[in-house]
Amino acid sequence: MTKVIExxxxxxxxxxxEVLKGISFDVHEKEVxxxxxxxxxxxxxxxxxxxxLTPPYKGEVLLRGESxxxxxxxxxxxxxxxxxxxxxxxxxxxxxxxxxxxxxxxxVLGMTKEEAHDVAHDMLCKVKMEDWGHHYPAELSGGQQQRxxxxxxxxxxxxxxxxxxxxxxxxxxxxxxxxxxxxDIAKEGTTMIVVTHEMGFARAVSSEMIFMDEGVIVExxxxxxxxxxxxxxxxxxFLLRLEVLYGQAEDEKNSE
Amino acid sequence: MGLYFFAIFLGLxxxxxxxxxxxxxxxxxxxxxxxxxxxxxxxxxxxxIFVVTLFPPALNAWLVASGMxxxxxxWRIFLPDPFGNPSIVLNTRIxxxxxxxxxxxxxxxxxxxxxxxxxxxxxxxxxxxxxGMTRRQLIRFVILPQSLRRAIPAWSNEAVYLPKYTTVAYLxxxxxxxxxxxxxxxxxxxxxxxxxxxxxxxxVLISIISWILEYTYNRVKxxxx
Numbered sequence: 101m102t103k104v105i106e107x108x109x110x111x112x113x114x115x116x117x118e119v120l121k122g123i124s125f126d127v128h129e130k131e132v133x134x135x136x137x138x139x140x141x142x143x144x145x146x147x148x149x150x151x152x153l154t155p156p157y158k159g160e161v162l163l164r165g166e167s168x169x170x171x172x173x174x175x176x177x178x179x180x181x182x183x184x185x186x187x188x189x190x191x192x193x194x195x196x197x198x199x200x201x202x203x204x205x206x207x208v209l210g211m212t213k214e215e216a217h218d219v220a221h222d223m224l225c226k227v228k229m230e231d232w233g234h235h236y237p238a239e240l241s242g243g244q245q246q247r248x249x250x251x252x253x254x255x256x257x258x259x260x261x262x263x264x265x266x267x268x269x270x271x272x273x274x275x276x277x278x279x280x281x282x283x284d285i286a287k288e289g290t291t292m293i294v295v296t297h298e299m300g301f302a303r304a305v306s307s308e309m310i311f312m313d314e315g316v317i318v319e320x321x322x323x324x325x326x327x328x329x330x331x332x333x334x335x336x337x338f339l340l341r342l343e344v345l346y347g348q349a350e351d352e353k354n355s356e
Numbered sequence: 357m358g359l360y361f362f363a364i365f366l367g368l369x370x371x372x373x374x375x376x377x378x379x380x381x382x383x384x385x386x387x388x389x390x391x392x393x394x395x396x397x398x399x400x401x402x403x404x405i406f407v408v409t410l411f412p413p414a415l416n417a418w419l420v421a422s423g424m425x426x427x428x429x430x431w432r433i434f435l436p437d438p439f440g441n442p443s444i445v446l447n448t449r450i451x452x453x454x455x456x457x458x459x460x461x462x463x464x465x466x467x468x469x470x471x472x473x474x475x476x477x478x479x480x481x482x483x484x485x486x487x488g489m490t491r492r493q494l495i496r497f498v499i500l501p502q503s504l505r506r507a508i509p510a511w512s513n514e515a516v517y518l519p520k521y522t523t524v525a526y527l528x529x530x531x532x533x534x535x536x537x538x539x540x541x542x543x544x545x546x547x548x549x550x551x552x553x554x555x556x557x558x559x560v561l562i563s564i565i566s567w568i569l570e571y572t573y574n575r576v577k578x579x580x581x
Contacts, residue, residue, distance in 0.1 A: 153486065176485075177488060193581060236579045236580045236581075252487065
């Protein structure tokens, strides 16, 4: 399988605070990587490093063998091939849902208005938002906004999509609709790197999970590996905490 | 009136330009923009008008003194009048006054626009960058459409201040409303009446401007926000 993304020994710091300390991994075609770990472990920074929103001070990132850090790299062009879905959606507030999706194909890929509109419509169907195209972001629920965010990324037909805690800012009852869309596109063979604590999602589609803590990769493995016998003590502790959290929620629900 | 419209639109164009350069320009260009804005906001308008309108005669004096031919600063455009009493519509002095008012207004307007640009969430800039937009596209398609809308209430301040600032032009001999008032008051001795009339004219004018801006603001408002 061909490598879509190669992350090679990247380091990133905010001032004196080292956030990433030598991260390396590869993402292959049609793979879904789930990155998880405690808050402050550098997961979100890692995603921002991959598409150079915050370039690393050391190391290298390659997209299909092309370095994003080469001095002559056309960064805008390379970025257009890497989708990004944000925790807080970050939709363009002045554009209708459908225009949020079509602006990339129209302005960046240079499609005609009609072509871009058609692409946007198809993507809205994919995220089941075709009836909401003429609403503005502020008129949509969080779950709907996030699905538009996903459609906006999909419309660029990227090589890989990065998801930065896509469901963390959502009310619990809205998480499901976003995860469903993510499951659908994962099953269609979209290459994805997903930062999330949704272990159900990880179990369903992830090919490899990466556990990060304090700027390093502590442990890698399949979902089965993590859910049955995580090796490191840190991963065990973290997974237990997640379980306790969700277990409690489960108990409270049952007691009602 | 002409003075006002010329100055407000010159200021609008330049103001948006300076705001973009100050906010998104390189370190040198944004410093130049900052310098321009601070100089024009930090010195009195009257002083600026004096300096600019006195410049051409001073230049000519210097040209003559150095033995060169002076440039023609006495050109003017008359409005033909059916009663044989032509009035000047444009001369060097009026033009320079209008330009100075525009340059001054640009500095204030730039700050209104910069403020509204800063209020657009960084998340949207990241999103635009992440779908591969260049900086230019980001400003053109994401920042400007939103910040111009948001700037309207603050900008209306400048739009209603400027008509009153134009009266400063009277002090360098540009015949605007105030000059006319003084003349009328001198002729008729109805000093209070004339100035009250002028106040009413300004009030009406400014109310109309406010109303137009309010209407525009509601018209272009983003639904749901």
